[in-house]
Amino acid sequence: MTLLCLENISVEFTTRDGCVEPLNCIGFDLDDGEILGLVGETGSGKSVTAQAIMGLLPFLDGRVSQGRILFKDVDLLSLSESEYQQIRGNRISLISQNPMTSLDPVYRVGNQIVEGLRLHLNISRSDAAKRAKAVMTSLGIANSEKVFSQYPHQLSGGLKQRIVIAMGLCADPELLIADEPTTALDVTVQAQIIELFKKTTRDRHVGLIMITHDLGVIAHLCDKVVVMYAGTVVERGDVATVFKNPRHPYTLSLLGCIPTFGMAQKTLNAIPGNVPSVRTFPSGCRYHPRCFHAKPVCVKHSPETIRTSKGTLVKCHMFSPDWRKDSEKVG
């Protein structure tokens, strides 16, 4: 059953220098218990996508300007803030981009989990503590009793990260969004944490959106992949098919620099050219200035999203029937 469906979502922010649109007509979906990887270079709109799903944009001078976000049978964009609070942190949890900042240094970690739980669930302090310790143990924290009463600075990076994951999982969410949860960790711990995500989400049948720069993580962990570029989704489909048959020139370039899982993360910036900023998104296909195949049509018109023979979706003029007729290349 479909857990989450984003349909043609565009997002705008009001800034001092005017309005910006970091997301333009993006869409994807994931089923119950599925793991979806969201990948793209910096500024492509991954975190904004997470903020849109979590209903956090109004707090950031932003809004969804078009589209629908369906969570099971609920149209999230039609909810009032108090209705959203029933879902946020409860049925949908976010592990935000810098998890180390999610922990307050002056409170014992156990109390932080308990407070979070009691905010979302109507349970007693002692029940919340029991639940927190059980989740900590299930996440491989052997001495959960001791860790429960420690302060964040007393814990290693890997352990802190497990606590943040525990905070995300305690309320038993149906959907977890993890925004680059392993960037601050060393490679060995990264691999352990990714394993932990895999096991925990599978065991609990939790849907997971994993936001990452690391294609190795996507290959190892995810069922589906959504490739974002400059506020658009350029390619999406199941991981095995997209990795075996990448169609979009951007996906091809990304896969040209894929690291093996567990290796030091290679940045995606190895692709020649610069990532455009939200104020200077190019006309037509936003990837055209960096694309070796670009033709005039790519400069003028934004491509349609087309279903390939393999069942994946790609937003590129090369797959339109008119492509061959337009023989002139750009640059």
Ligand SMILES: Nc1ncnc2c1ncn2[C@@H]1O[C@H](COP(=O)(O)OP(=O)(O)OP(=O)(O)O)[C@@H](O)[C@H]1O
């Ligand atoms: N509150 C905001 N107001 C204005 N612009 C914003 C705001 N938040 C994000 N943006 C812009 O939206 C664009 C997408 O940002 P986002 O944080 O989603 O990128 P990202 O893909 O998560 O990048 P990274 O990999 O660096 O985390 C960026 O150009 C960013 O400057």
Ligand SMILES: [Mg+2]
């Ligand atoms: Mg981000």
